[in-house]
Amino acid sequence: MSDHPILVGFDGTDAAHRAVEFAGSRAEAIGCPVHIAYILEWSPYSFLSAQELEERHQRRTEELSRAEATLSPALDILRKRDIPVTYEVRYGHSGELMCQIAQEKQASQIVIGRKGGSGLGARLLGSLALTLVQAAPLPVTVVP
Amino acid sequence: MFSTKWIPASVAGAAILSFAPVAQAQQGGMDQVINETVAPVSNVIAGAIFYSVSFGDVEFPLIVGWLVLAASIFTLYFGFVQFRKFGHAISLVKGDYSDPNDAGEVSHFQALATALSGTVGLGNIAGVAVAISIGGPGATFWMILAGLLGMASKFTECTLGVKFRNEYADGRISGGPMYYLSKGLKEQGKPGLGRVLAVVFSVCCIGGAVGGGNMFQANQAFQQIVNVTGGEQSFFAGNGWLFGLVMAAIVGMVIIGGIKSIAKVTEKIVPFMAVIYVISGLVIIGMNLDHAGDAIYRIFNGAFTGAGVAGGMVGALIQGFKRAAFSNEAGIGSAAIAHSAVRTKEPITEGYVALLEPFIDTVVICTMTAIVITISGELQTDLTGVALTSAAYATAFSWFPIVLALAVVLFAFSTMLSWSYYGLKAWTYLFGEGKGKETVFKAFFCLCVIIGASMNLGPVIDFSDAMIFAMALPNVVGLYFLMPVVKREAAQYWQKIERGEIKRVK
Numbered sequence: 001m002s003d004h005p006i007l008v009g010f011d012g013t014d015a016a017h018r019a020v021e022f023a024g025s026r027a028e029a030i031g032c033p034v035h036i037a038y039i040l041e042w043s044p045y046s047f048l049s050a051q052e053l054e055e056r057h058q059r060r061t062e063e064l065s066r067a068e069a070t071l072s073p074a075l076d077i078l079r080k081r082d083i084p085v086t087y088e089v090r091y092g093h094s095g096e097l098m099c100q101i102a103q104e105k106q107a108s109q110i111v112i113g114r115k116g117g118s119g120l121g122a123r124l125l126g127s128l129a130l131t132l133v134q135a136a137p138l139p140v141t142v143v144p
Numbered sequence: 145m146f147s148t149k150w151i152p153a154s155v156a157g158a159a160i161l162s163f164a165p166v167a168q169a170q171q172g173g174m175d176q177v178i179n180e181t182v183a184p185v186s187n188v189i190a191g192a193i194f195y196s197v198s199f200g201d202v203e204f205p206l207i208v209g210w211l212v213l214a215a216s217i218f219t220l221y222f223g224f225v226q227f228r229k230f231g232h233a234i235s236l237v238k239g240d241y242s243d244p245n246d247a248g249e250v251s252h253f254q255a256l257a258t259a260l261s262g263t264v265g266l267g268n269i270a271g272v273a274v275a276i277s278i279g280g281p282g283a284t285f286w287m288i289l290a291g292l293l294g295m296a297s298k299f300t301e302c303t304l305g306v307k308f309r310n311e312y313a314d315g316r317i318s319g320g321p322m323y324y325l326s327k328g329l330k331e332q333g334k335p336g337l338g339r340v341l342a343v344v345f346s347v348c349c350i351g352g353a354v355g356g357g358n359m360f361q362a363n364q365a366f367q368q369i370v371n372v373t374g375g376e377q378s379f380f381a382g383n384g385w386l387f388g389l390v391m392a393a394i395v396g397m398v399i400i401g402g403i404k405s406i407a408k409v410t411e412k413i414v415p416f417m418a419v420i421y422v423i424s425g426l427v428i429i430g431m432n433l434d435h436a437g438d439a440i441y442r443i444f445n446g447a448f449t450g451a452g453v454a455g456g457m458v459g460a461l462i463q464g465f466k467r468a469a470f471s472n473e474a475g476i477g478s479a480a481i482a483h484s485a486v487r488t489k490e491p492i493t494e495g496y497v498a499l500l501e502p503f504i505d506t507v508v509i510c511t512m513t514a515i516v517i518t519i520s521g522e523l524q525t526d527l528t529g530v531a532l533t534s535a536a537y538a539t540a541f542s543w544f545p546i547v548l549a550l551a552v553v554l555f556a557f558s559t560m561l562s563w564s565y566y567g568l569k570a571w572t573y574l575f576g577e578g579k580g581k582e583t584v585f586k587a588f589f590c591l592c593v594i595i596g597a598s599m600n601l602g603p604v605i606d607f608s609d610a611m612i613f614a615m616a617l618p619n620v621v622g623l624y625f626l627m628p629v630v631k632r633e634a635a636q637y638w639q640k641i642e643r644g645e646i647k648r649v650k
Contacts, residue, residue, distance in 0.1 A: 044239055044251035047411050050258055050565040053250050053485035058315030060248045091248030 005035040005086070007107035009098055009128065012038075012070040015113030019143040020074045023111040024083055032108065033084035036074060037101050038067050042091035064089055095131035102138055109139040179599050186607035189351075193610040199458045207613045208466050211475045214620045215293035218300050221627055222634070226295035226499050233496040240650045241493070249487030252497045259482040259498065261411070262357075262562030263505050264418055265555035266364050266530075267471030269548070272513040273532035276523065279463025280453040281439065282446025284514040286464025291506025294474030295499040300623050303495030303630045304328060305480030306488065319484020320566075321345050321477035321615075322573040325622040332625060341618040342573070345477060348618070349570035351611030352478070354589060356470070357563020359596025360608035361556035362391055366597040368530065368552045388597030392590040394557070399564050400586045407561060414558045417551040418509075425512040428540040432519045439518040469613070471510055472502035476612060477619035481566050490646070492633040564589050 008023045010016045020036065027034050040063060048056065067089045078085040090097055102110055114129050132140045196203035219226065235241065236252050275283045301321065308327040309319030322342040329338025366387045370378045380387055397403045429436055446453070446460055453459045473479060479501060486494045513533060517523055520536035527535055530552060537544040564586065571585040640646045 040248065042248050044242070044247070045253050047257050047261075047415065048250070048254050049407055049411065050262070050482050050485075050562055053255060053258055053482065054316050054318060056250045056485065057317060057487070061315050063248070 002030055002032040002108065004106050004108040005033040006030075007098070007102050007105060007110045008034060008036045009094070009110065009112035009132075010036045010038045010071065010074060010087075012067075013113065013115065015115050015143065017074060017077075017113070019111050019113035020077060022141070022143045024078050024081055026109075026111070027078075027083045028081060030108075033086065034078055035101075035105050035107065036071065036085065036087040037098060038071055038087065038089045039094045039097050040067065040089065040091045041094060043093070060091075094128050095135065098128070098132060099136055102136065107138060109141065110136055111141045111143060113143045182595060182599060182607075186610070190606035190610040193614050194606075202456075202459050202462060204458065204462055205466070207616065208462065208469060210620065211297075211469045211613075211616055212290055212293065212465050214475050214616075214623065215290070215297045218296035218623070218627065219293050222296055222299065222631070224296075225299055225496075225634075226292060226503075229496050229499070230503075233500050235648070236493050236497050237500065238650070240648050241646065242649065244649060246487050250485050252486055252488070252493065255483050255486040255494060256497050256500060257415075258562075259479045259501055260504060261414060261558055262478065262482060262566070263471065263473050263501065264509060265559045266361060266552065267467065268505065268509045268513060269421075269533050269552065269555070270364060270530045271467040271471050272510045273517060273530065273536075274528055275463040275467035276514055276517060277528040277532055278453075279460040280446045281442040281514065281518045281523070282444075282448070282453065282457070282460035283464040283467070284443045284511060284518070285447030286461045287468040287514070288464075288507055288511055290465045290468035291472060291474075291502045291510070294468065294472050294502040294506065297475040297620075297623070298472075298479060298501050299495040299499040300627055300630050301475070301477055301480045301619065302483040302498030303491050303633060304623070304626055305484035306486060306491035306494045307629065307633065309484040317485045318569060320481035320569055320573075321619045321622065322349075322570060323484075324480070324626060325618065328626045328629065329622065334625070338622070341622050345615060345618040345622075346570035346574045348611060348614040349478070350567050350574075350585075352476070352608075352615050353563040353567025353570070354592040355611035356608035357566065357612075358560050358589060358592050359599070361559050362388055362593045362596035363599065364530065365391065365553045365556035368549045371531075372546070372549045384598040385594055388594035391557075391597060392593035395560055395564070395593055396586070396590045398561060399589065400583060410554060410558050410561070414554055417547075417554055420547060421551060422509065422512065424537060424541060424544065425516050428516050428537065429512070429519065431540060435519045436515070439515050442518060443514070468502075468506050468510070470609060472505040473612070474502045475620055475623070476615045478563075478566050478612075478615065481569055482562070490633075490637050490640075492630070492637045495630065495633075560593070 006023045006027055008019055023034050071087055075085055110132060112129060129142045193207060194205045196205045237256060275287060304324040305319045308324035309317055310323055311317050322345055325342040325345060326338045366384050369387060370380050373380055398407045448457055479498060483494050483498050488494060517532060517536040520539045522532060522536045534545045534548050568582060568585055575581050
């Protein structure tokens with residue numbers, strides 16, 4: 001038994017669900033909880049039009065409830081297997097926030113999915129896996 | 145290509161000095177019809193707003209004095225807040241005091257950037273050139289002074305914008321002078337006066353939106369296109385309505401059609417253009433460091449002697465004050481609309497952030513334009529407006545006029561988008577919200593793009609200046625009544641900081 005959760009990065013894609021499945025199996029074997037983090041990419045220095053400023057709070061509320069809705073099937077998978085699961089939805093830079101959350105929750109490891117694909121675009125854009133492998137202070141598993 | 149064909153811009157200079165209607169007989173057909181219909185109306189409005197008193201042979205428009213007086217009073221009343229709290233303003237923009245749980249909400253930086261995109265534009269490029277071609281390098285000194293004082297006006301109006309904003313049940317936020325005038329004065333037991341000021345402001349704001357925020361921009365962008373495509377031989381020459389139609393269609397696609405991608409692209413390019421402009425200016429100043437001392441001497445000397453300038457020192461002062469006010473819009477009230485959407489529990493924080501706006505716009509960007517023009521020696525030519533700025537930059541980089549032409553069109557476009565929003569807010573304040581009513585305003589806004597591109601520059605500038613400055617009348621009256629509210633806000637905010645209730649998070 002361990003109190004240190006496995007941290008899963010989630011974004012609603014199939015790959016993210018595979019990561020949740022994988023983390024579930026590991027959690028069962030170790031006997032530890034799972035913490036799912038859904039990060040909405042956001043920079044306080046991005047540019048918005050005046051109309052977007054006006055609607056920002058409204059949009060944010062919508063985005064958060066949509067994220068929660070996307071999360072619920074993943075939470076169900078773990079709950080059905082009696083794995084203790086917690087989650088949070090946050091705005092920010094995904095790489096930095098994953099490392100920060102890992103520290104806050106004293107996680108033992110990070111599990112994330114990847115979309116795959118070998119095109120140049122996928123390599124350039126799929127940078128969360130690269131960032132974490134490079135910068136995370138704890139073990140990272142990338143689920144294909 | 146940018147040299148002698150800039151007749152309309154020099155006409156602009158003359159028009160700004162004299163405020164007289166300028167007849168210019170080189171357009172025909174459709175353009176002429178539009179011009180003859182609109183010019184008489186705009187002349188009456190401009191004449192009323194720009195009522196001037198004479199100083200020797202120079203006319204001093206009272207409205208400019210009104211703005212500078214207000215800025216000076218706010219500066220003294222708040223104890224030179226623009227200098228004392230400048231560092232705190234920078235910390236706020238950097239997010240040093242932002243609650244991490246508010247990530248995803250509107251940050252101080254975003255509110256400032258959006259407000260800036262509405263003010264940085266042709267005023268910084270064309271307006272400055274007009275000011276120093278008429279008022280001499282000395283006008284720069286007065287422009288900087290007006291910019292520094294204006295920081296206190298912005299501080300006052302943007303604090304009130306957040307303090308009295310409307311937060312609707314669905315999460316949208318609406319703020320601006322029409323709300324602080326009506327709600328703020330109601331709190332002080334003057335609901336009638338507040339309502340009247342708010343309505344007058346809204347009417348002027350709609351005028352300012354279609355004038356300075358639209359017709360002036362369309363007009364200047366069109367002049368640029370004509371010059372780039374061959375001047376008088378250009379296919380576009382005399383066909384302003386056609387250019388206006390194209391521009392109106394694009395604006396319409398964004399504001400009526402809701403096609404965000406066009407706005408997104410513009411928003412990405414505009415800050416990039418601004419950065420290129422500033423860096424190029426700094427490089428030119430760096431390359432001519434040996435002349436920079438002389439330029440600074442001429443700016444200070446000219447400010448007090450007015451050497452070689454029509455009207456001497458007063459002439460330089462009027463030009464400097466006037467262009468600063470037109471460029472940074474401090475005391476006009478427009479910025480309070482954009483700033484009010486920020487996520488903060490303390491309205492005063494947005495006031496501190498907003499005081500950076502005239503600093504960036506006027507003290508940094510306008511001054512740099514002025515120094516580059518003074519260094520370049522192009523001031524001795526009879527160029528003015530964008531043509532002067534363009535020629536000054538071209539002395540160092542021959543390719544710059546093309547970049548500048550693109551920048552002018554893009555700045556014009558982004559300013560139009562900002563002002564279409566400000567105008568719409570004033571419109572909905574007067575007539576209520578509703579898709580039908582809003583579309584009426586947006587369609588009218590697009591129509592004004594066509595009118596603006598078709599008219600002569602003289603009447604357009606007169607009308608634009610008039611309506612934008614008219615917004616300052618009700619706004620500043622309200623600010624005088626409400627400035628004690630801002631002082632109380634500041635006092636309780638600094639008490640919270642002292643007590644440790646508000647802490648730096650970074």
